[in-house]
Amino acid sequence: MREDNLRVLHISDLHLDSKYTPGSEANCSSELCCHMKPESNGSTITQPSGYWGTPAVCDIPYRTVENMLQNIQKLGKIDYILVGGDYESHMDWTYTKENHLETIRNLSTVLHKYFENTPIYWTLGNHEGVPVDSFAPHYIPEKYRPQWLYDELQQLEGPLLDMKSIETVKYRGSYIVQLHPGLKLISLNSGYCETSNFWLRINETDPDGTLSWLVAELKQAELDGQYVHILSHIPPGDGECLESWARNYYKIIA
Structure with a gap:
């Protein structure tokens, strides 16, 4: 485990508006x-x-985010970057997969422009869903599932993921990586606790086994004597997260 401090940049809820x-x-x-x-x-x-x-x-134009990153870059070396979800504007009912992918790729391009050699770890927000808040688990027919989004997340992380994490992110939009000796990162897809995710009305019980997966990964980290940094979007204690999911989450991490 590193004895010196890590410098981490965490940005979230940018809600980029190309029409601003x-x-x-x-x-x-x-x-x-x-x-x-x-x-x-x-x-x-x-x-x-x-x-x-x-x-x-x-919302804000791209130039504002680029100016922000340009100035953050001047503050010195960043060990890794966390991007916390909600990249798209609040024009909720005009969402399309194509526009979402364009926004995510544009943001990725500008991040790599100013932090070329810095690892960047992404998670998904409720506004990544098309329609908004929509993350269909695997008990829903394939045509409604956000496989396009999970595939894009896997592409964003690229060589930072091992084969096990590639399979996990393509299945449930979550993944785990080794940040440093003794420290892991878990990116947890909180779309499965979103109260407005109407697919969960069919079955709210641990969609796609995400909490069970979290238990297994935290248990392994504990056995290995490792710390874990959890990156997610919706705070489990917030009213936007299903109460049963939130209760189980807090039991897991307590």
Whole structure:
């Protein structure tokens, strides 16, 4: 185990908006503001959106994230980066697989641009689902499952995963890696506890055996005398996580 400190960059909930337009209306009645809409031509804008972002019902443009990473890079070496989910904008009901993949790949490109040799570990947020919050377990017909998303997650991690973790991430969107001697990382797909994941209404009992998998990995880490860093998106104690799943999670890690 390392005796010196690790420097970790953890970013989450970026909600990137490719349609963000500076100077557009930030005070609107739509699902998401700061978009230039054809019907707004000629109308008076009451709250113009800013260049980098706006404290309103708006998400942020890519340039803001790139500027953030550019400045973080100047602070010195980062040992590894954790990317905590929710990469897509809040235009929930316009989601498509193609747009999601484009957003994830664009974010990956800019991360590697500024942290070329730094390991980057991803997890999935509820906004990665298409539709939003949708993560169909394996008891649901294949055409509804987010296999496209799990495959993309596996591609993002690339050579950082061994064969066992590749199989795991392609099955349930979770994985485990050895960060350093004595320290492992578990990326846990919390989409299986999302209260709005309607597929869980069919069966809420440990979807895809994810908590059982977590138990086995933590037990092995304990036997090996290793610490574990868990990366996930939805806090189990939050109202967005199913109570039964959260209770079992806390029993496992306690």
